Amino acid sequence: MGKVNYWEAAVRHYHDGKVLLSSQPVPREANADQLFGLAAECALKAILVWLGVPTDADGGVTEPGVKKHIDALWPEYVNHPDGRVAARYQVGAQNPFHDWSVHHRYLADVHAGGSAAAAHERAAFACLLAAQKALADHGGGSL
Amino acid sequence: MALEAAAGFVASQQPKVRDALLLVRDLAGRITIAVDDRRVPGAVAEIAEAVGPLYAQLAPWSPGATGAVLLASRLLDPDAIFSASGVVTLADSGVRLLDRLVTGREWLSLPPEGETGDHPPRVVFYGVKGGVGRTTAASVVALELAREGRTVLVVDLDLESPGLSHALLREEDMPARGLLDAYVDLGVGPLDEDGVRDMVQRSPVSDRPEVDGTIWVAPARGQIAGDFLGKLSRAYVDGIGSTTGFASRTVEILRRLEAQVQPDVVLIDSRAGLHDIAAVALTRLNAEIGLIFAAASTQTWSDLEVLFAAWNQRGLATVFRERLQVVAALVPELGAEDYQRRLRARAHEVFSRTLYDEEDAASLERLDAFNFDRDDESAPHWPLPVRWNRAFFDWEAMGEGHDHEAFIQPCYGELVQRVRACLPESVVERG
Numbered sequence: 001m002g003k004v005n006y007w008e009a010a011v012r013h014y015h016d017g018k019v020l021l022s023s024q025p026v027p028r029e030a031n032a033d034q035l036f037g038l039a040a041e042c043a044l045k046a047i048l049v050w051l052g053v054p055t056d057a058d059g060g061v062t063e064p065g066v067k068k069h070i071d072a073l074w075p076e077y078v079n080h081p082d083g084r085v086a087a088r089y090q091v092g093a094q095n096p097f098h099d100w101s102v103h104h105r106y107l108a109d110v111h112a113g114g115s116a117a118a119a120h121e122r123a124a125f126a127c128l129l130a131a132q133k134a135l136a137d138h139g140g141g142s143l
Numbered sequence: 144m145a146l147e148a149a150a151g152f153v154a155s156q157q158p159k160v161r162d163a164l165l166l167v168r169d170l171a172g173r174i175t176i177a178v179d180d181r182r183v184p185g186a187v188a189e190i191a192e193a194v195g196p197l198y199a200q201l202a203p204w205s206p207g208a209t210g211a212v213l214l215a216s217r218l219l220d221p222d223a224i225f226s227a228s229g230v231v232t233l234a235d236s237g238v239r240l241l242d243r244l245v246t247g248r249e250w251l252s253l254p255p256e257g258e259t260g261d262h263p264p265r266v267v268f269y270g271v272k273g274g275v276g277r278t279t280a281a282s283v284v285a286l287e288l289a290r291e292g293r294t295v296l297v298v299d300l301d302l303e304s305p306g307l308s309h310a311l312l313r314e315e316d317m318p319a320r321g322l323l324d325a326y327v328d329l330g331v332g333p334l335d336e337d338g339v340r341d342m343v344q345r346s347p348v349s350d351r352p353e354v355d356g357t358i359w360v361a362p363a364r365g366q367i368a369g370d371f372l373g374k375l376s377r378a379y380v381d382g383i384g385s386t387t388g389f390a391s392r393t394v395e396i397l398r399r400l401e402a403q404v405q406p407d408v409v410l411i412d413s414r415a416g417l418h419d420i421a422a423v424a425l426t427r428l429n430a431e432i433g434l435i436f437a438a439a440s441t442q443t444w445s446d447l448e449v450l451f452a453a454w455n456q457r458g459l460a461t462v463f464r465e466r467l468q469v470v471a472a473l474v475p476e477l478g479a480e481d482y483q484r485r486l487r488a489r490a491h492e493v494f495s496r497t498l499y500d501e502e503d504a505a506s507l508e509r510l511d512a513f514n515f516d517r518d519d520e521s522a523p524h525w526p527l528p529v530r531w532n533r534a535f536f537d538w539e540a541m542g543e544g545h546d547h548e549a550f551i552q553p554c555y556g557e558l559v560q561r562v563r564a565c566l567p568e569s570v571v572e573r574g
Binding site for chain 1: 167170171173175206210213217218219220223224241243
């Protein structure tokens with residue numbers, strides 16, 4: 001296992017999601033959607049790490065409450081101990097990924113989701129912006 | 144000093160590279176070099192190599208010897224960093240800096256463009272140390288202006304330890320809501336009319352026979368206390384989106400109160416200390432004058448020098464310095480002249496080091512150079528005296544006794560006159 005870097009991962013997943021979404025002749029929504037969920041998850045975890053949640057030797061989060069995918073992570077993040085600093089990276093109480101699931105990746109094409117890809121893209125973007133803010137706030141060079 | 148060293152590094156680069164560099168100071172004060180590699184892609188490798196020794200030199204105020212530069216190409220939204228509204232240009236070096244401070248950042252940026260000045264005159268009472276009689280002075284000024292028939296709106300922006308509201312309102316007069324509630328509400332949506340009405344109350348002082356005008360008070364806290372500490376935290380939190388920052392909320396609250404009360408003048412009591420509120424009050428409210436209540440003590444001037452130097456460093460001194468007026472708080476009865484001389488000297492020293500233009504041949508030529516001699520009475524540093532008198536020791540604006548009245552003129556006369564001078568001519572014509 002290599003070194004975890006949630007910020008880099010978030011940016012990578014987001015960009016690749018956009019590539020799939022803009023693919024021709026037909027946008028590849030199902031997997032784009034998966035990547036947006038993954039991007040948002042990594043963005044929120046990046047923020048949590050900068051805020052000081054415990055991590056293992058590779059830099060991965062260890063708290064059970066936070067070791068989740070985006071659908072379950074969102075409410076955990078929103079309810080995380082609110083400090084003046086944490087409040088800077090608010091993403092809103094409503095969970096836009098409530099209809100996202102990691103299980104979609106195993107399903108038949110027709111059930112694999114993707115119709116909410118555009119909405120999830122926007123939500124992932126918002127999470128990444130918050131993470132970018134946190135990046136600059138916490139010694140932006142040491143990624 | 145870390146910032147100077149980092150600025151020196153940037154300033155020593157070739158012009159094209161220099162213009163693509165930004166210093167980013169994080170919440171802990173560590174400095175990172177940010178490179179807009181969209182503009183100078185070829186320079187990245189060289190800079191990345193050069194910052195290693197720089198970071199080692201800056202430690203612990205850097206991302207560490209192995210720290211990297213922050214690249215625009217690796218960001219999702221590079222302009223949010225490189226063109227952030229918080230970026231300032233350092234006066235000495237011309238190097239650009241983005242300071243990520245949680246507190247104190249908003250007040251270091253320029254007044255909002257939307258502030259057209261279409262509001263009644265605002266006067267801020269500010270003191271870097273508590274206990275210098277700022278609140279008493281504000282009460283006296285409110286009383287004197289109301290006596291002359293004016294409608295005075297008093298805003299108690301000392302959210303954490305409000306004094307002025309209690310000086311002018313009895314417990315039973317306190318409105319249901321205070322400023323604190325408005326700050327919190329604005330974090331999630333607009334203020335409704337009822338909410339504004341419930342925040343302000345007429346002071347019983349207005350009913351005195353000698354008072355022709357009215358004093359309205361917007362207290363820091365209302366009757367309904369609720370979760371005070373929780374509210375205080377939420378009041379300071381930046382909302383989602385830039386229009387709900389603390390400074391913007393302060394401006395909005397003032398505008399709504401002014402629309403509600405239609406005052407001739409607004410007196411704002413601002414928190415003592417180098418905190419957001421005081422700093423915001425001085426810089427974002429388009430105040431006619433910022434009265435700085437100061438004692439002669441070393442501590443006071445040391446604190447003020449820090450504040451002024453921060454403005455100066457960011458090239459903002461020129462925006463605010465013309466609106467300042469030092470007030471000699473609590474000039475003692477005995478040794479008054481000596482006290483004022485000491486205070487004047489100290490004030491002049493600090494102003495000269497920070498806010499006044501350099502006294503060199505070039506500035507002496509310029510008619511608009513902003514500097515003043517030590518004994519120039521028209522100077523912002525020249526302390527307006529407020530004289531301590533035992534009559535005001537336990538004076539209360541709402542008190543029964545009027546023994547103090549003989550002392551208002553000798554003790555506060557100059558201060559009241561200075562505030563009066565900010566106002567348009569008399570209100571005798573009004574109804």
